[in-house]
Amino acid sequence: MVTTTTQNPTLDELRWCAERARVPRLRSIRQFAVDELVVPEGQYRGLKLRIHRQPWVGLLLDELASGRWRRSAVLGCVQSGKTLIAFVLLVLYYLFECRESVIVGLPTMDVAADKWRDELLPAIEATRYRDLVPRTGPGSRGGTSNLTAIKFTNGRVLRFMTGAGRDETRSSYTARVVIVTEADKMDTAGEASREADPVSQLEARTFSWDAPQRRCHQECTVSIREGRIWQEHTAGSASRIACPCPHCGGWVTPEREHLVGWQEAEDEMAATAGARFCCPSCGQAITPEERIEMNRRAALVHRGQTIGTDGAVSGPLPRTWTLGFRWNAFNNLFWSPGAIGAREWRAARAENEEEAKKEMLQFWWAQPYQPPELDITPLSFDDLIRRQAPAELRKGFVPSWCEHVTMGVDVGKWTCWWVLIAWAADGRGHLVDYNTFTVPSKDRRVEQAVLDALREFRDEAVLPGWPVIGSDQTRSPDAVWIDARYQGEAVYAFVAESDRRFAPVLGCGTGRHYPKPYRKPKRRSRQVQLIGDHYHVVWLADHDAHVFEIDADHWKTQLHEGLAAPQEAPGAITLYHSTDRNEHTAIAKHFTAEKQVEEFQPGLGTVHRWERVRKKNHWFDCGNYAGVAGHFCGVRVVRPPQPEPEAPPPRRPPLRTPDGRPYLITER
Ligand SMILES: [Zn+2]
Numbered sequence: 001m002v003t004t005t006t007q008n009p010t011l012d013e014l015r016w017c018a019e020r021a022r023v024p025r026l027r028s029i030r031q032f033a034v035d036e037l038v039v040p041e042g043q044y045r046g047l048k049l050r051i052h053r054q055p056w057v058g059l060l061l062d063e064l065a066s067g068r069w070r071r072s073a074v075l076g077c078v079q080s081g082k083t084l085i086a087f088v089l090l091v092l093y094y095l096f097e098c099r100e101s102v103i104v105g106l107p108t109m110d111v112a113a114d115k116w117r118d119e120l121l122p123a124i125e126a127t128r129y130r131d132l133v134p135r136t137g138p139g140s141r142g143g144t145s146n147l148t149a150i151k152f153t154n155g156r157v158l159r160f161m162t163g164a165g166r167d168e169t170r171s172s173y174t175a176r177v178v179i180v181t182e183a184d185k186m187d188t189a190g191e192a193s194r195e196a197d198p199v200s201q202l203e204a205r206t207f208s209w210d211a212p213q214r215r216c217h218q219e220c221t222v223s224i225r226e227g228r229i230w231q232e233h234t235a236g237s238a239s240r241i242a243c244p245c246p247h248c249g250g251w252v253t254p255e256r257e258h259l260v261g262w263q264e265a266e267d268e269m270a271a272t273a274g275a276r277f278c279c280p281s282c283g284q285a286i287t288p289e290e291r292i293e294m295n296r297r298a299a300l301v302h303r304g305q306t307i308g309t310d311g312a313v314s315g316p317l318p319r320t321w322t323l324g325f326r327w328n329a330f331n332n333l334f335w336s337p338g339a340i341g342a343r344e345w346r347a348a349r350a351e352n353e354e355e356a357k358k359e360m361l362q363f364w365w366a367q368p369y370q371p372p373e374l375d376i377t378p379l380s381f382d383d384l385i386r387r388q389a390p391a392e393l394r395k396g397f398v399p400s401w402c403e404h405v406t407m408g409v410d411v412g413k414w415t416c417w418w419v420l421i422a423w424a425a426d427g428r429g430h431l432v433d434y435n436t437f438t439v440p441s442k443d444r445r446v447e448q449a450v451l452d453a454l455r456e457f458r459d460e461a462v463l464p465g466w467p468v469i470g471s472d473q474t475r476s477p478d479a480v481w482i483d484a485r486y487q488g489e490a491v492y493a494f495v496a497e498s499d500r501r502f503a504p505v506l507g508c509g510t511g512r513h514y515p516k517p518y519r520k521p522k523r524r525s526r527q528v529q530l531i532g533d534h535y536h537v538v539w540l541a542d543h544d545a546h547v548f549e550i551d552a553d554h555w556k557t558q559l560h561e562g563l564a565a566p567q568e569a570p571g572a573i574t575l576y577h578s579t580d581r582n583e584h585t586a587i588a589k590h591f592t593a594e595k596q597v598e599e600f601q602p603g604l605g606t607v608h609r610w611e612r613v614r615k616k617n618h619w620f621d622c623g624n625y626a627g628v629a630g631h632f633c634g635v636r637v638v639r640p641p642q643p644e645p646e647a648p649p650p651r652r653p654p655l656r657t658p659d660g661r662p663y664l665i666t667e668r
Contacts, residue, residue, distance in 0.1 A: 030061035032097045033089055038126035040084070040119075043334075046126070054334070055295045056241060056327040057085050063239075063300060064090075069323035071216045073183075073232035076325075078221060078363045080332035086219035087115075087181045088123045091158065094177045094215075096129045101157040103173065105180035105202040112160040113144035115181065120158075161205075162186075163198030176209045178202050183220040184227040199228060222326075225368040236322030238303040241331055243294035244311065248282035251299065251307040254330040255280070256365045262341030263348070275341020277330060288337055295331055328366045340364065351381065354613055379564040384588040385581070387563065389430055389574035396433045397576070398422050398468045398475045404633040405432070407462070407477040408505075408625030410618040411450055411487050413441050416457070419587075419622035420466065420477060421573070423635040429562055429573035429627070432466055434587055434619055450490035454482070458498060479629035481505040483621060484547060485515070492543035504545055505625050507552035510609035511594070518551035535628050550628050556610050556620070557596060559627045586619075593617035 027035065030051075037049040044053065051058040056076070063069065074086040094102045106112055116139065124130055132152040134140045139150030139158070150158040159173055163186030180186065186198045199218065206214040220229035242251035254277050261274035277286040286294065301307050303324075305315035329340050343364065350356035358369040393399055402422035410417045419434040437457050441449040458480075465476035484491040484504035495502045508518035521528040521536055530537040534551035562573035575584050593614035 027097060028061075028065040029089070029093050029097075030058065030065055032093050033057075033061055033085075036096075036127050036129070037084075037089055037092070037123070039081075040122040040126050042079075042081075052296060054081055054085075054332070055298055056331045057081065059241060059298060059300045060085065060325050063323050063325065068317065069237075069321060070212065070214055071232075071236070071322040072218065072325060073229055073236050073322055074217070074219045074325045075222045075229050075233055075366050076327040077329050077332050077366050080327070080334055082219070082221075083119055083181070084123065086217070087179065088119050090179050090217050091120060092124065092127070092129070094179075095152060095156050095158060096127075096132065096154070098177075099154060099156055100177060101159065101175050103159045103161055103175045103178045103202060103205055105161050105163065105178060105183075105186060105199065107182050107185040108162050109147065109160065111182060111185075112147050112162070116147055116150070116160075117142065117144050161202055163202075174205050174208045176206055176213055177215045178206055178217070180216070180218040181220070183218040183229050183232075184223040185220075186228070197228075222362050222366050222368050225370065227368065230368045232322060233324035233326060236303075236320050236324030237318050238324045239300050239326070241295075241298050241327055242301045242307050243298045243330075245279040245281055245284070246286070246290045246294070247279055247284035249309045250279065250281035251301070251309075251311065252280045254278070254286075255328060256361070256367065258330070259337065259340055259344065262345045265341075265345055268342050268345055271345035272338035272342040275337045275344070277337055291330070291337065292333055295333060298331075300325075326366050329364045379560040379592060381588050381592045384563060384575075384591055385584050387567070387575050387584070389567075389577045391577050392469060393430060393574070393577050395576045395578060396466055398432050398466050399430050400468060400470045402430070402468075402475070404479075404630055404635055405466075405475050405477045406626045406629035406633060407480040408622035408627075408629065409454075409457075409480060409482040410621045410625075411454075411483050411491060412439065412618070413446055413486075414439050416450075416453060417590075417618035417622050418457075419619055419626050421623065421626040421630065422475075423630045423633075425635065427571045427635055429571075429630065429635075431573060431575045431623070433576065434622070437461075447487060447490040450487045451494055454490070454494045458494075458502070477501065478633050479503065481548060481625040481629045483507070483625065488543070492540070492545045496544055503548055503629075505548040505550060505628070507550055507621065507624070509552035509556075511553070511611050513612055514552065518549070518553065520551075533631060535632070548628065548632075550625070552624060553596075553609055555624050555628050556594065557608070559620075559623050560591075560596070562627070563591060589614060590617055590619035591623065593620055 033049050034051065039045055039047050039049060044050075049057070051061075060074065064072065074082075076082045076086070091102055091104060094100045104112070104115070106115060121133070121139075121142065124133060132154050134151055134153060137151065138146045138148065147160055149160070152158070159175065161173075180199055180202060183199055203216045206216065218229060218232060220227075222230050224230070240253045242253055244250070245252050258278050258280050259275060260278055261276050262271035265271035265274050277291055278284065279286060297311070299307060299311055299313060301313055303318040305313050305317075307313050329335060344360060347353075347356035347360045361367045361369045398405060399422055401424050403425040404423045405420065406423065407418055407420045415436050416439060417434075417436050420432045422430045422432050437453060439446075439449045439453045443449075444452070462480060463476055465474035467473075468475050478501060480502045482491050482495070482502065482504055484506055488504070491504045495504050508514055508516055510517045518534070520534070521531055524531060527539050528536055529539055529546065534554040535548055538547050538549055539545075540547050559573070562571050565572040567574055575587075578584070594610045594612050594617050596608055597611050598608055
């Protein structure tokens, strides 16, 4: 358009205004999205975007359009339209509606090629802007080579920049808008740089614009707390999506722990049928229909703000330019509660539970994953299920070479677990058998039920013994150590009425699931009648019982080393042979239910402790008791403590080894 100037300033002014008026007013990003965006994949493929399908989209776009925020950090669950809304839509809006060049930051140029081919190009081609895609040069004809800059026929440039390149490659190009995808991965990619981190460097590309004009949008699946997106989110507005509960009227934000009904399900179908959300405030169940309605009425509450029962948000905006926006599985209406519950149910039973939990947290609930401390456990689940003794050592058969047989028992309310190990004098071990027996707690007091169950197990299994290979003999264990932590009274009563092979045991350790750490007594005394290798025996006068207190940290390491050692090595422990590849899956889960972690503790320095990663570790405890019992029986050279003259003589019956010898023998 040609503007001619006249000698009349007023006329000039009017003419200028008229020209400006012809420039179409920019639509808001929400309006643009609704008018132009076409869903490129999934169940709504080919259809225009409709906010009511995913109400969080409306909350996000209204915030972005509000003009309050110069920056945004957006994190949400996968398969909810996250990339389409928080990345593709923004790129399209600035390129085609605002007609501006855009810098897109991503971890590598391989990711750039993927994003262009799989996300951006299909989305553009679904809109009326498809004609703006260049016909020659980078980005034309579906090509993905040399994608550094794609120049559209409207003259605007989409400039890809990575976090991995040399710093100079980023420093020569400027734009008002930077859009970063997979932000957490960029931080890692740029660790080698001694300059500022890659995302900050990219953001510096906007610094030739006035601060209020600049825009920096980041989007990512959450990784860990220290990751960029979580940090930006929490330091930013840390906004939450508040939904009105139909029962109590509270404006609540359900999270992972509020999905219930799948945990106890028998199978995946039951988990699907049973899964339901509950209100975090009143605990009432929320039907699938109520959940949809709650999301459609949702409001956004920024950090420090409150929301009244009438839905009115009050309190000042947090003092930040960054919108921190997050949604989770509750807000993803593409998933039903049943589908989420089924997924959780599968994850809880995955072979690699920790990995599955991480995936659920990050991808489904948009929560950071807290990695366990450094794991220094040598034993892996996969190695363990493959570990098998020679074919003749089938389930329940005691090898002829065995010197001692020991058993560990763990006591529960409904079930007791046991492990039977045969030992050679040189320390080799063989896991002969393991199983559970039922505690009839339904029809009597738990103490009585435990006592009865132990009696029955003793009389019907332990005393008859297990067959020895190559003979018609059976072998009964030399020592049966029973965990006295849970049902002490019942266990002490049982031990008192049984022969001396049966003994109560108390595990001590630095892990959080132990009542106390192990402390080696300084000397023998009236109570401490024996100090062994990381275990000792305490006389409990009240219970008329000798109790083994063991250093579970130490002995669990020994057991793991035995299970991880090459099968021919001294001290190696084998598992009975089975043709079923899945035979040892369950016990392998128990044996790897705890990890040894190295941790710095103020005042103590670096400690190694065993922490649970799975709840069910019973057979691990049993194997551990059987291992210490083996040591006690003499599997390794037992070094009794030197007689200490100052210690008073034992008042109660002297401690004897299971075969009846007094423990304080003079040989060493
Ligand atoms: Zn409620």
